[in-house]
Structures are given as C-alpha cells and as structure tokens.
Amino acid sequence: EPEVTQTPSHQVTQMGQEVILRCVPISNHLYFYWYRQILGQKVEFLVSFYNNEISEKSEIFDDQFSVERPDGSNFTLKIRSTKLEDSAMYFCASREPGGQETQYFGPGTRLLVL
C-alpha cells in the first residue's frame, strides 16, 4: 500500500541553525500538508500546499518557515534559525484529489533544538 515517507526520523540541531525536513507524499496525491505536534499536545496545522504554491498557512507558519516541492516527488519544510520552541514532531500529510477527506500522514520527524 502506498505511504507517505519522511526523512530524517530524528534531527537534533543547535538553536539558530537551519533544518530541512523532507517528505515524499503518495504519488497521485495533489494536496500536501505539514503539521506539528509538541510532545504531549495536539496536532497543529502549519501549512497546506497545492498546485506548487501555499494555499493556506497558520499563524505558526511565520517567516522562519518555508515549503517547497523541488521536484515531482519531494515536499520539504525548511525552518530557518531554529528556536527552542520549534522542538516537536513534524508530520507531513497528503490527500488525493476528488473530494476524499482522508489525509495520509507520514511517520514524522522528531526535531530537537538545543
């Protein structure tokens, strides 16, 4: 069964450094998302991406964040100048076209900012 994959599974970085989190959505899906989950808390929406551009973003998704689909398969989240409070699990998700509501989540990248 097709699945969303994410790399790396864990990332440790120093405060102020840049990180890039990578995702490979399911191949025929057209809607892509990033969510984050701080330990013990709920899943929070960051950004949605469709037709090679951001379609919606939350207030969390400020200027330090950016997303990109550099080729036909990868979908990346870049965090510039990481802060301690960026430590969280970051999930990529994708959804197929045609009105289906199911979002398929990847296994996540656990980011720890020291």
Place this chain on the structure above:
Amino acid sequence: GQSLEQPSEVTAVEGAIVQINCTYQTSGFYGLSWYQQHDGGAPTFLSYNGLDGLEETGRFSSFLSRSDSYGYLLLQELQMKDSASYFCAVRGTTDSWGKLQFGAGTQVVVTP
C-alpha cells in the same frame, strides 16, 4: 476560530464498548474526522462524517449531529491494540484546501 472538546482519557476493559464524544465550535463546518495515534506514531485516519448520522467501519463507528455541533467515535469489542490516542478533527467551510483543526485527543487505555 474553531475549538474542539473531547475527554482527556477513557479506560475500559477488553471486549467493552467506548464512546468518545467531541463537541466543536466553528464559524463554518464542513466535516468531522477521527484519527488514531499510537505512542510515537503518526495519526491514522479512522472515519469521516460530512452529514448527520452514523458511519460504520468494522468495529469503529462515528456519528455526527451538525445541529448539536457534536460527534462521537464508538469503539466496539475493544482490543489491547486499541490503546491509543484518538483525535477528532474539524474541517471548516473556509478551509478550502482541507486544513484540519485537531482536538486535544482522548487517551484510551484498554485493560485486560
């Protein structure tokens, strides 16, 4: 804005039935989804209700009442592997691209 409320924890024995309620407040409503998340794992889609009524998928069922801004997830014939967190998630009418707003989650603990 949107807010969702669900109980923080429910404990039940194997074989029992558990109902997880979710009430929501939203400026516009499109549908209510349910996701399961095991410790350290990714959310996994369980069920979706766009219209009032009951949706059944095996041992799991989900119900929606749009007029009451209320839904629930029913877990039947509980198994140990059902121990996980369960999140309700709302998609609002303004969320054209499918953005989900999640509740805080209900930890279901299944005991022998």
